Amino acid sequence: MEGMDKAARAAFDALFSPRSVAVVGASTHGGKVGNFVLRSALASGVEEVYPVHAGGVEEILGRKAYPSIEAIPDDAVDLFLFAVPQKHILKGFGAAVAKGCRGAVIFTAGFREAGEEGRRDQRRLKAMADEAGVKIIGPNTLGFFRSHSRMNATFMPVLSDLFREPGSITLVSQSGGVAGFGAIRFAEDRIPVGTLVCLGNRANVEFADMLDYLAEDPHTRVVALFIEGLDDVRRFFDAARRCAAVKPVVVLGAGYTDAGRKVARSHTGSMAGAQAVYEAAFRQAGLLQVHSIEELVDTAKILSLSAPPRGNRVGVITHTAGPAVLASDILARSGLVLGDLSDATKEALVSKGVLPSFMPPDNPVDLTTFGYLDRRLYVEVLELLAEDPGVDAALAVCMSALGDPHVDPFPADAFGRAAARSGKPAVVAWGAPSDAHEELDAWVRAGVAAYPTAERAAAALANLHRASRLQERPKDAAPPPEFPAELSDYVADLRSSGRVHLLEHEAKRVLDLAGIRTARTVLASGEDEAVSAAREIGYPVALKIASQDIAHKSDVGGVALHLADEEALRRAHRCMMEVVARKAPGARLEGVCVQPMVPAGTELIVGGTRDPQAGPVVMFGLGGIWVEAIGDVAFRLAPVTEADAREMITEIQGTAVLDGLRGAPPVERDALARLIVAVSHLLARFPIQELDCNPVIFHDGTYTVADARMSF
Incomplete structure (x- = not known):
């Protein structure tokens, strides 16, 4: 699998771990962005910081200032941070390149988001950067923070204080606001952040570039993404699939639009909106999709601290029933179950006096009030669950004593050691206020993911299980099918006619030559x-x-x-x-x-469209009138593997229809998966803009494409 070349990797290394930094637009005014950026740079672990102030001041924040970039007495300044008005950026960037610039952060807005003139300036900026081999974060960005090199290239100097310890989570966000909210949540949970990158307008650093870099970054264990839009979905998909093959990638998407998409004639084209295509690409690449900033942070946290579960059986330990019930419901909805405790575990719970005499040994293990008063019981139960072959993970629910001196602190270290020895993940719902710093720090030191509610703890554990399932997916794709030369010749003849929309018999002829059965x-x-x-x-x-x-x-x-x-x-x-x-x-x-007339059977739709950002996309769903009535369909980027096709089949809400309703025979799923694969390769191989096979009627152990629509 292709990734990042050595030159690009070296450029990112220089960006994230510079020797020297110049702050262009450094300000003496404490309320200006240039002052914030300079304070961030001074808090970083770099040898030299050069403030540049066009007003000619001698010194800013105790550092000698320079009237221009040219005046800096260093011809090998690695990183330039620009906090000057948009009209000065292009000239300033050219001067930076002459000073040895290897990376830049441009905080300034007014580029592609500001109309045609701004878009033109951003294209010029990108061309200059690409020619010089310089990586730009921004424009219109919060910047980046890298705890391992102690490089704070943001206008939030407080990040250097919040994240003194290096972490293993990298958050890449299109939005500085989402990155800021995420950083606050990580700080609140006492979770160290490794790298925080806000791409902004993405002059020449895209999500795909970051994913290729992070796939081999030894400091990153978990990647978290916030995406509003992509210029090249296909390139993102390829990089995301490479990264997700070696480490978990969590994604939060928002703000999908259909801007620039053509009016579609086919059912497939009309339903392939931006959200459907993006989320299909996320799923197919093996990314773990979440739906809020809180879930993004919670999921990255548990992935950075916990081993993957071997299965879906959970043991719950609690001293209060209600939160455990809430957690159990969430686990059940996510495909996890309460494991059946072995006879040996049940006997040990009784013989060791872990449970009060009136409580049966069962799952959840309810310690009642005794668990609140004697927290060592949680460790004893976890050690028993660790040995139980019927339990793959543990979830503990406990309330903080809120500083009550008559209640012993929770033995978090012992709990963490027991979990580590078992190799099974253990997550804790720790009912404590966010300012209980010592208690939260204790859980982090113990390597245990702790959450303020049982619901969040259960949801995080469910996502940990989802991530482990994604890692188990087959990675190798089957070779593409061999289409006959007659098919290529026929398509070439159709295209040479100049017609865009084929007649039905012509579309079916294309399908027949591709080995797809039609009427x-x-x-x-x-x-x-x-x-x-x-x-x-x-x-x-x-x-x-x-x-x-x-x-x-x-x-x-x-x-x-x-x-x-x-x-x-x-x-x-x-x-x-x-x-x-x-x-x-x-x-x-x-x-x-x-x-x-085709025999009666189950009517499905298999088709595809050529998305302006993602390229060929294949679709499957319930066909006939159902595709119009309920739009129950699944998408993937073409071509797909049989494993992808089987995921699509199980993804639709009406999958029970395929099993046969009211005496109807079940759909032959192997044949359906092969049909989806064949259509996907047809879309990928030839310049088909839209294709609908609808209905595809499954009958008598086979299928027939009863109607087809195709356009070039």
């Missing part, structure tokens, strides 16, 4: 030809209008089904021509398509 379809230019075709095919037949200008044939009376004989066909043909002429008077009519 035989004959184009007839008139009534007599239709009768002749039906005689050859055999009754009963279906009759459909053939027109490049009509996307949805049934809407204009262009479909007639179950025609049992010649008389019925002639009558249907005349009626169809009359109704279509009235409802679609401007449509060019090529004739009608005649095909056999």
Whole structure:
């Protein structure tokens, strides 16, 4: 798998671990961004900090200041931090490059978010940076913070105080605000942050670049992302898949828009909105999707501290029933179960006097008030659960004593050691106020993920389990199918005709040549030809209008089904021509398509579209009228593997329909998965803009594509 080359990696290393820093726009005023940035730089672990102040002051914050970049007495300044107005950036960046700049942070706004002039300036900035091999964070950014090199390149100098200890979590955010809120949550939970990067306008550092760098970063164990939008979904997907193969990646997406997307004629195209495509890419790449900043932080926290569970069986320890019930409900909804305790564990709970005599040895293990008064009982129970083969993880629920001197502190260290010895994750719901710093620090030192509520603890444990399942997914893709040369020739002939929208018989011919089973379809230019075709095919037949200008044939009376004989066909043909002429008077009519009636069965849709950012995308869902009524579909970037296809099959809400309802035979899922794979490779290999196979009817142990729509 391709990743980051040595030159790009060296550029990022210089960016994140500079020897020297210049602050361009350093200010003497304590309320200015330039003053905040300078204070951040001075709090960093760098050899030299050069304030640049065009006003000519001699000194700022005890450091000699320079009137210009050119005046800095150092021709190898690694990192430049720009806090000057937008109109000075391009000239200043050129001077920085001449001074040996290897990385830059541009806090200034007014670029691509500010209209065409700003977009033009950002393109010029990117061209200059790419030519010089310089990586830019921003413009319009909070900057970055790297605890391992003690480099604070933000306008939040407080980060250097909040995160003195290096951590293993990297948060990459498009938004400085989300990064700030995330940092506050990490600080509140006493969790050290390794790296915090706010990409801003992404001049020449994209999420894909960061993921390629972080995949091999020895200081990063967990990657957390906040994404508002991507310019190149496909490139992001490739980098995300590479990174997620070696370490967990958690993603929070928001602000999806359909700006710039064309009006779609097909069901697939109309449903492939930005959110559907983005989330499909996240799932397919193996990313763990979350839905709030709090969940993003909670999940990154447990992934950084806990071993993955071997299974989905949880042992719950509590001294109060209500929160344990809430936690159990969340676990159940997430596919985790309360493990059945072994007879040996139950006997030990009784014989060691861990439980009061009136409590049965069961899961949850309810210590009642005795667990609140004697916290050592939690460690004893955890040690028993660690030896129980029916338990894969533990969740402990306990209230802080809030400083009551008559209640012994929780033995967090012993609890953490017991969890570490077992190799099983243990998470704690620790009911304490956020300012109980010593108690929260104790859990972090013990290597235990602790949360203020049972619900958050259970949700984090569920996400830890989800992450472990993602890591178990097969990584190798099967070789692409061998399409015949006749298919390539036929597609080339169709494209050379200049037509965009194919007629149904042409679309089915493409599918047939790709090895996809379709209902035989004959184009007839008139009534007599239709009768002749039906005689050859055999009754009963279906009759459909053939027109490049009509996307949805049934809407204009262009479909007639179950025609049992010649008389019925002639009558249907005349009626169809009359109704279509009235409802679609401007449509060019090529004739009608005649095909056999497909046996009744389960109707599905398999199709695809070419997304402007993600490229070819394949879709599957319930077909026929159901795709319009409920839109129960799943997407993936094409091509897909059979494992991807099987995930799509189980992802739709109506998956029970595939098992057979009211006596209907079940859909042959192996054949369905192979069909999805074949369609995905067809989309990836040829310049198809939209494709609908709808309905695909599964019947008699096989399937038939009853109708197809395709455009180039």
